[in-house]
Amino acid sequence: MAWISLILAGFCEMFGVAMINKLHMDRNWQSFILLLLGFGASFLFLAYAMNSLPMGTAYAIWTGIGASGGAILGMLLYGESKDWKRLIFIAMVLCAAIGLKLVS
Structure with a gap:
């Protein structure tokens, strides 16, 4: 679990x-509330996971998903560059997070 x-x-x-990006573009209360809910839920789920998982592993996986996923969302939703070099570095972040789990 x-x-x-x-x-x-x-x-x-x-x-x-x-x-965050939506709030930057729209500047409305709905975006702000969704931002707070997203990060609030993120911290709650992370805190729950850290009851059983080592802090270093949990934080690395959480950060890897957030950073890589944010970059991919930027490419898919906001027209950011889809250069193959960016994709390699995103894969490297995910591999590093998985590697931490494998050696833990």
């Missing part, structure tokens, strides 16, 4: 990052 919670935390982090 901790791993499911951690993955949910990562997805909520991605949502929060997307809402």
